[in-house]
Amino acid sequence: MSAGQHDHDAPLPETVLRVKALESLLVEKGLVDPAALDVLIDTYETKVGPRNGARVVARAWADPAYRRRLLEDASAAIADMGFCGRQGEDMVVVENTDRVHNMVVCTLCSCYPWPVLGLPPVWYKSAPYRARAVADPRGVLAEFGVTLGDDVEIRVWDSTAEVRYLVLPQRPADTDGWSEERLAELVTRDSMIGVGLPARPPQAA
Amino acid sequence: MNGAHDLGGMHGFGPIEAEPDEPVFHAEWERRAFALTLAMGAHGAWNIDMSRYARERMAPGAYLATSYYEHWLHGLELLLVEKGFLTRQEIDRRMAEIAAQEAQEA
Numbered sequence: 001m002s003a004g005q006h007d008h009d010a011p012l013p014e015t016v017l018r019v020k021a022l023e024s025l026l027v028e029k030g031l032v033d034p035a036a037l038d039v040l041i042d043t044y045e046t047k048v049g050p051r052n053g054a055r056v057v058a059r060a061w062a063d064p065a066y067r068r069r070l071l072e073d074a075s076a077a078i079a080d081m082g083f084c085g086r087q088g089e090d091m092v093v094v095e096n097t098d099r100v101h102n103m104v105v106c107t108l109c110s111c112y113p114w115p116v117l118g119l120p121p122v123w124y125k126s127a128p129y130r131a132r133a134v135a136d137p138r139g140v141l142a143e144f145g146v147t148l149g150d151d152v153e154i155r156v157w158d159s160t161a162e163v164r165y166l167v168l169p170q171r172p173a174d175t176d177g178w179s180e181e182r183l184a185e186l187v188t189r190d191s192m193i194g195v196g197l198p199a200r201p202p203q204a205a
Numbered sequence: 206m207n208g209a210h211d212l213g214g215m216h217g218f219g220p221i222e223a224e225p226d227e228p229v230f231h232a233e234w235e236r237r238a239f240a241l242t243l244a245m246g247a248h249g250a251w252n253i254d255m256s257r258y259a260r261e262r263m264a265p266g267a268y269l270a271t272s273y274y275e276h277w278l279h280g281l282e283l284l285l286v287e288k289g290f291l292t293r294q295e296i297d298r299r300m301a302e303i304a305a306q307e308a309q310e311a
Contacts, residue, residue: 108212
């Protein structure tokens with residue numbers, strides 16, 4: 001096992017004990033409310049997730065005026081759809097084209113746009129991704145099964161605590177006239193991080 | 206600050222391992238550490254940069270050998286002590302009490 005890949009392992013009993021002790025003391029002092037903790041957990045475990053981002057992308061695909069606003073002032077355009085809050089205060093949307101492919105990393109920690117994508121997956125937080133996304137983006141994309149032409153420029157955006165990025169992937173072909181709801185089903189989480197592409201529309205029978 | 210957290214461009218970490226199922230949390234203690242960090246952050250005694258700096262002050266070897274929420278826990282505990290919400294002695298004592306209680310129940 002390599003360093004930074006410990007997330008699946010049982011932590012030291014001391015870690016579990018430490019968390020219990022902190023919660024017990026903070027509750028006792030009236031600094032946190034256990035019910036409020038449960039609400040926070042439920043929100044990020046079941047309510048906030050990449051379906052939010054998929055709706056933003058689908059709307060940008062379907063509505064050119066919204067796309068322009070999203071690229072000019074992503075924070076406001078995303079807040080218009082009701083997605084705002086922690087770790088998404090200042091958003092920048094970067095658009096993929098035939099010539100440019102964008103991907104997002106946070107080399108220093110794991111900054112990620114929570115309101116539109118939820119909490120980051122383990123691999124995004126892991127040392128291998130954080131180390132290599134900036135040094136060998138083509139190699140990283142290949143590991144995710146994405147191969148781009150040599151003429152496509154790859155731009156890697158290193159998130160910070162202040163600015164969080166969302167990739168606007170290219171709209172798949174053969175989706176003319178599709179509703180936003182249908183388009184949103186093609187938007188994958190990985191395509192909004194830039195390590196994947198949107199799903200293709202199912203072939204017409 | 207330069208340190209073990211500054212991973213961009215470093216070699217030797219191996220392949221990227223995506224999980225097939227991707228649970229949001231992998232254990233109950235991760236849920237509680239996450240929520241405690243957010244709830245205490247809401248008191249406004251520190252900002253996001255101070256939280257990050259607290260996590261980055263983990264010893265480099267320990268940082269690389271531990272998981273994301275262990276980094277969060279380290280940062281939270283450090284800030285709670287530095288800002289005077291809790292003392293190390295209180296935390297150690299409570300950990301010993303809970304351990305003794307759990308041993309009795311087992």
